[in-house]
Amino acid sequence: MNDTASEPRFFIRGEKVGLGPMRKDLLETYTRWVNTLQVTRTLGIPNLPMTVEREQGWLDAALTSTDPLFTIYELTSSRPIGNTGLADIDHASGTATFGLLIGETDAWGKGFGTETTRLMLNYGFDVLGLHNIDLQVFAHNPGGIKAYERAGFKKVGVRRGARKVGRVRYDIVYMDAVADEIEPSPLHKLMQTGSVE
Amino acid sequence: MNLETDPNGEPYFVTGEKVALGTLTGDMLPLCERWFNDLRVSRTLGVDWRPVTSQMKERHLHEMLTSSNPFFFVYVLGTAQPIGITGLDHVNHEHDTAEFSIMIGEPSAWGKGYGTEATTLTLSYAFDVLGLYNVWLQVSANNPGAVRAYKKTGFKTIGVRRRSVRIGRELVDDVYMDAVTDDFQPSALHRVMHPPEESR
Numbered sequence: 001m002n003d004t005a006s007e008p009r010f011f012i013r014g015e016k017v018g019l020g021p022m023r024k025d026l027l028e029t030y031t032r033w034v035n036t037l038q039v040t041r042t043l044g045i046p047n048l049p050m051t052v053e054r055e056q057g058w059l060d061a062a063l064t065s066t067d068p069l070f071t072i073y074e075l076t077s078s079r080p081i082g083n084t085g086l087a088d089i090d091h092a093s094g095t096a097t098f099g100l101l102i103g104e105t106d107a108w109g110k111g112f113g114t115e116t117t118r119l120m121l122n123y124g125f126d127v128l129g130l131h132n133i134d135l136q137v138f139a140h141n142p143g144g145i146k147a148y149e150r151a152g153f154k155k156v157g158v159r160r161g162a163r164k165v166g167r168v169r170y171d172i173v174y175m176d177a178v179a180d181e182i183e184p185s186p187l188h189k190l191m192q193t194g195s196v197e
Numbered sequence: 198m199n200l201e202t203d204p205n206g207e208p209y210f211v212t213g214e215k216v217a218l219g220t221l222t223g224d225m226l227p228l229c230e231r232w233f234n235d236l237r238v239s240r241t242l243g244v245d246w247r248p249v250t251s252q253m254k255e256r257h258l259h260e261m262l263t264s265s266n267p268f269f270f271v272y273v274l275g276t277a278q279p280i281g282i283t284g285l286d287h288v289n290h291e292h293d294t295a296e297f298s299i300m301i302g303e304p305s306a307w308g309k310g311y312g313t314e315a316t317t318l319t320l321s322y323a324f325d326v327l328g329l330y331n332v333w334l335q336v337s338a339n340n341p342g343a344v345r346a347y348k349k350t351g352f353k354t355i356g357v358r359r360r361s362v363r364i365g366r367e368l369v370d371d372v373y374m375d376a377v378t379d380d381f382q383p384s385a386l387h388r389v390m391h392p393p394e395e396s397r
Binding site: 046090092093094095131132134155156157158159160161162163164169174176178 | 245330331333354358359361368373377
């Protein structure tokens with residue numbers, strides 16, 4: 001397995017994007033992503049300046065976390081473009097919560113988020129054996145909502161006016177995806193037979 | 198305001214017609230331990246149903262006693278019997294939101310409207326005292342009595358997260374509900390926070 005920066009090690013590979021582990025050496029890239037208001041306005045984190053020191057604390061926790069967290073790469077260039085992951089995995093109930101950030105704004109609108117979302121649902125259902133994955137997205141992020149719907153999420157409903165963005169209040173949209181509605185992916189075959197063919 | 202007091206002689210924090218909300222006290226530990234070790238009570242609480250030792254409960258109670266989020270004991274007026282706990286978690290003043298929870302730990306106190314009134318009082322506290330905008334909750338679909346009670350107090354259903362709560366052998370739906378301040382007339386607590394001119 002090749003681990004150089006030019007050809008990252010992919011844990012899961014799609015058609016446009018690949019998902020690899022979190023990387024210590026990407027600290028400054030990760031920090032740059034969350035220092036962009038265009039990015040943080042639709043994320044569930046405060047719109048505050050992020051120092052490398054504070055980001056380091058987050059990354060240290062992420063690097064040793066038992067949550068499956070990934071770096072997203074654009075396959076054509078192998079450049080890192082964002083992060084994704086599942087949090088609050090509960091195997092008794094078969095549930096987890098999905099999160100996604102595309103930090104490179106010039107990588108927006110190309111279907112990378114949709115494919116990443118689909119790969120993470122496949123990972124959650126076909127690899128981890130979960131059966132309900134949910135997410136929260138803000139009503140002022142219609143592009144996100146569309147991408148999640150395309151990937152297989154359905155709306156649970158809206159929590160009215162529960163998110164304030166600057167001067168304006170928006171709804172929080174809750175969505176979930178269930179294993180019964182997502183066809184087994186190549187990851188299913190891989191897990192059951194060891195074969196990817 | 199009714200100045201009736203809790204068993205320690207402390208005035209209640211919020212008083213209704215059947216129940217009152219009082220500040221948490223550490224001496225209720227044995228009571229809390231009994232409530233959380235009763236499967237009839239804990240089956241709908243989203244806990245993991247392991248036996249709860251005094252030490253675990255002490256830590257949990259200590260967390261609530263020192264939390265910056267408001268939690269209350271629910272007392273029955275007249276007898277001053279503590280029957281459960283209610284409160285608001287994740288109070289967020291940037292977005293004016295919080296999460297509501299309640300447990301009535303005494304099965305003998307079920308079905309008397311105590312939970313409904315305690316919910317109303319906690320919502321009044323959230324809107325009229327804390328100035329919150331949206332209070333939400335999660336309740337498992339196999340607790341239809343609670344869903345009905347929450348609707349009665351003004352919560353509306355957001356939707357259902359499909360088969361996402363394990364209860365024994367079964368996976369049941371999780372119901373999300375929210376209440377917003379626009380739907381609620383100012384309560385008696387609003388007048389406590391903003392007394393009319395003549396009584397100032």
